[in-house]
Amino acid sequence: MNAVAHPDARPDLHRAGVGAVLVSTWRVGTPERQRAAVEAIRTAWESRAWPDLGLLSYSVAIGTDGDTLLHYSQWTEEKAYEDFVRTHRDDRNAEIDAAVPGIERVELRRYAPIHRSVVRDGTSTGGLPGIVAVVEADFDRPGPGRREDWVDTVFTALDEDAVTRPPTDWTGFHFHLSTDGGRVLNYAEWESEQAHVEWLSDDARLSEAWRRVHRHPGLVGARVRRYTPALSLSAGV
Incomplete structure (x- = not known):
C-alpha cells in the first residue's frame, strides 16, 4: 500500500486504535521553503509503500510565522515509531533534504492519545x-x-x-x-x-x-x- 493524501488535510483526532501521538517542529526559513518542504514530503511519501501498519496517519501544517512546519502523527504504539525510525525514516528525510537543504529539525515530543x-x-x-x-x-x-x-x-x-x-x-x-x-x-x-x-x-x-x-x-x-x-x-x- 502506498500513502494517500487526503483533501481535507487534517488528521482524525479521535481515530480508533491510536496509542501514541508524535508531534515535531521543523524550521525551514521562508514561506517559499515551507511550501517546497510540504511538496517534498508529499513526493517522498507518496512514491513509497506505506512504512508500517503501526503508523495510522501523518499530517503536516504550515506555520503562519513563515518559518515552521508542524508534524502530527498517530501510531498504534511508540514501538511502531521506533521501528519506523530504524527502517524507513532516513531515506525519506534524505530525499526531502535534497529538495529543501538546510531544514532544522527542532523538537520531537511524544504524547498519549487525546486526554x-x-x-x-x-x-x-x-x-x-x-x-x-x-x-x-x-x-x-x-x-x-x-x-x-x-x-x-x-x-x-x-x-x-x-x-x-x-x-x-x-x-x-x-x-x-x-x-x-x-x-x-x-x-x-x-x-x-x-x-x-x-x-x-x-x-x-x-x-x-x-x-x-x-x-x-x-x-x-x-x-x-x-x-x-x-x-x-x-x-x-
Whole structure:
C-alpha cells in the first residue's frame, strides 16, 4: 500500500486504535521553503509503500510565522515509531533534504492519545479549520494530577466563556499529555487566524477563571503557534 493524501488535510483526532501521538517542529526559513518542504514530503511519501501498519496517519501544517512546519502523527504504539525510525525514516528525510537543504529539525515530543476534548456546540470537527493554534504548556516537574488539573481549569474557563460570550469562531480544543510528564499540548481548531488573535486580546482573558489557568501551580511557561493545515497522509486501501 502506498500513502494517500487526503483533501481535507487534517488528521482524525479521535481515530480508533491510536496509542501514541508524535508531534515535531521543523524550521525551514521562508514561506517559499515551507511550501517546497510540504511538496517534498508529499513526493517522498507518496512514491513509497506505506512504512508500517503501526503508523495510522501523518499530517503536516504550515506555520503562519513563515518559518515552521508542524508534524502530527498517530501510531498504534511508540514501538511502531521506533521501528519506523530504524527502517524507513532516513531515506525519506534524505530525499526531502535534497529538495529543501538546510531544514532544522527542532523538537520531537511524544504524547498519549487525546486526554480531553471539546467541540463547539457538540458538533463534529470533521471540516477543515482555518488555522490550528497549538499551545504547549510546560510544567516544572511531574506531579500526580498536576497537568490534568490544569486542563480541567481551562475547561472551567471555557464553560464560563460559554455563558458570558458564547463561542463562535473556534471549533474544537483537544488536549494531549506528554509521556515524559512535563507538557500539555492543546491542539485547537479555529475558523481563522484573526479570530484567534482577537480572542487572545479580548479583555475576557483577564477573568478570574483565566487567571487561574495562567497562574496554575507548576506551570512555568506556555507558547502559542498558529498553523494552516497542509497535508494529511494515511495508508491507501
